[in-house]
Amino acid sequence: MSKWDDGGDMRGGSLGSPRLVTPDLLRSWSLPEPTGTKYARGQVLVVGGSCSTPGAVMLAGTAALRMGAGRLSVATAEGVAMQLAVALPVCGTLALPQDEQGFMTGERAVALLEDEITRADAVLVGPGLRGGDGTLRLLAAIASTLPETLPLVLDAAAVTTLPDLDRASANCLGGRLVLTPNTHELARLLDVDEVSEDDVARATLQISGRLDAVVACGPWIAAESGLWKVSTGDTGLGTSGSGDVLSGALIGLIARGASPLQATVWAKHVHAAAGDALAAQWGRVGYLAGEITSELPLVLRSLGGD
Numbered sequence: 001m002s003k004w005d006d007g008g009d010m011r012g013g014s015l016g017s018p019r020l021v022t023p024d025l026l027r028s029w030s031l032p033e034p035t036g037t038k039y040a041r042g043q044v045l046v047v048g049g050s051c052s053t054p055g056a057v058m059l060a061g062t063a064a065l066r067m068g069a070g071r072l073s074v075a076t077a078e079g080v081a082m083q084l085a086v087a088l089p090v091c092g093t094l095a096l097p098q099d100e101q102g103f104m105t106g107e108r109a110v111a112l113l114e115d116e117i118t119r120a121d122a123v124l125v126g127p128g129l130r131g132g133d134g135t136l137r138l139l140a141a142i143a144s145t146l147p148e149t150l151p152l153v154l155d156a157a158a159v160t161t162l163p164d165l166d167r168a169s170a171n172c173l174g175g176r177l178v179l180t181p182n183t184h185e186l187a188r189l190l191d192v193d194e195v196s197e198d199d200v201a202r203a204t205l206q207i208s209g210r211l212d213a214v215v216a217c218g219p220w221i222a223a224e225s226g227l228w229k230v231s232t233g234d235t236g237l238g239t240s241g242s243g244d245v246l247s248g249a250l251i252g253l254i255a256r257g258a259s260p261l262q263a264t265v266w267a268k269h270v271h272a273a274a275g276d277a278l279a280a281q282w283g284r285v286g287y288l289a290g291e292i293t294s295e296l297p298l299v300l301r302s303l304g305g306d
Helices: 023-027 055-066 078-087 108-119 133-145 157-164 167-171 183-190 197-211 242-256 260-282 289-302
Strands: 019-021 043-047 071-077 092-096 122-125 152-155 177-180 213-217 220-223 226-230
Touching: 019 023, 019 260, 023 260, 043 055, 043 108, 043 242, 055 071, 055 078, 055 242, 055 289, 071 078, 071 108, 078 092, 092 108, 108 133, 122 133, 122 242, 133 152, 133 157, 133 167, 152 157, 152 242, 157 177, 157 183, 177 197, 177 242, 177 260, 183 197, 197 213, 197 220, 197 226, 213 260, 220 260, 226 260, 242 260, 242 289, 260 289
Parallel strands: 019 226, 043 071, 043 122, 071 092, 122 152, 152 177, 177 213
Antiparallel strands: 213 220, 220 226
16 A cells, blocks of 8 residues: 555546646645755656766756755766766755766665665656666666665656666565656557557556556656556757756656655646746747756745645
8 A cells, every 4th residue: 555645636637537736726735835854855866867967967956956855866877977067056966877988887886875865855767768678777776775665766767767677676666666658668568569649648658557657747647546646847848958857857856755746747747737837938949957846846836845
C-alpha cells in the first residue's frame, strides 16, 4: 500500500474522458505546506550531466529549489563538477567517475552516492545522461541502493535504459517511480518504432500499468488511479532544457512531501503555466528553459502552493 494519500476525490478519468488539470482542481488538492528548515522542506539528489551536457542538472536542480525543496545535491561527471559548483553555488556537488568521453559510468559511482541517497527525500536520475552500458550500470546500482520507499524520478536516457534493467531491480521500483519520457523515449519503452500523437495517452496508460509507475508525456499523465490531461501550455515549451526543468520541478514537489502522482500533476501544470506567462512577455516561442525556472514560484504562489 502506498504511503501517500491522494484523496478519494482525486482519481483520474478514463482514456475516453481524462480528468482535466485546472487551477481550480489544484487549489482543491493542496500541496504539503512548506515549513521548517531546509532539511524539513525536503532534500533532493539529482544525478546526471556529462562534460558535454552540464547544463541539464543545473536546470533540474534550480527548478527543484524554485518549487520549494530545501536542500539540493547534484552528482555529475568529475570533469565538470567543480565548474558546476561555481555556477550553482546553492547545491552540494559530488564528482563521479567518467569515461574517456566525459560520461559517468559504472558501479564505482554509487559508492560515492550512498550517503546522499540515504539522506535524500527524493532522487532524480537522467538529465544530461547518455544511454548505454554506463548509464545502465549506474541505474542498476542506484536501484539496488535506494531505501525501500524512496521516490525515484527517471528522465531522458535513464528512461530509455529502464527496459534493459534486470527484472528484480525494476520490480523493486514499483509504486514509487515516476517517468517523464518524450514520445521517442515512450516508443523505446514499448519497443516500437514510434508513438503517434493520437496514441500517446494510450501508451502512457500501458507503461504506467506495466511498471506500476506514474508516467507523464506531453499533456498526458497516467497512473494507477487513471488518466489526467494538462489543459494549458503551448509550443514554446518545446525548447532545449525544458524537460530538465519539468523533471526538477517534479522532484522538488516530491521532496516536499507530495505523492508521486500529486507532484506530477502539479509540476506539469505549473511548468506549462510558466511557459504561458513567458509567452505573454516574449511571444509563443523564443524564451529559454532557464527563464521558465524563474516563473515557477510565481505560478505556485498564484495557485496557493507556496
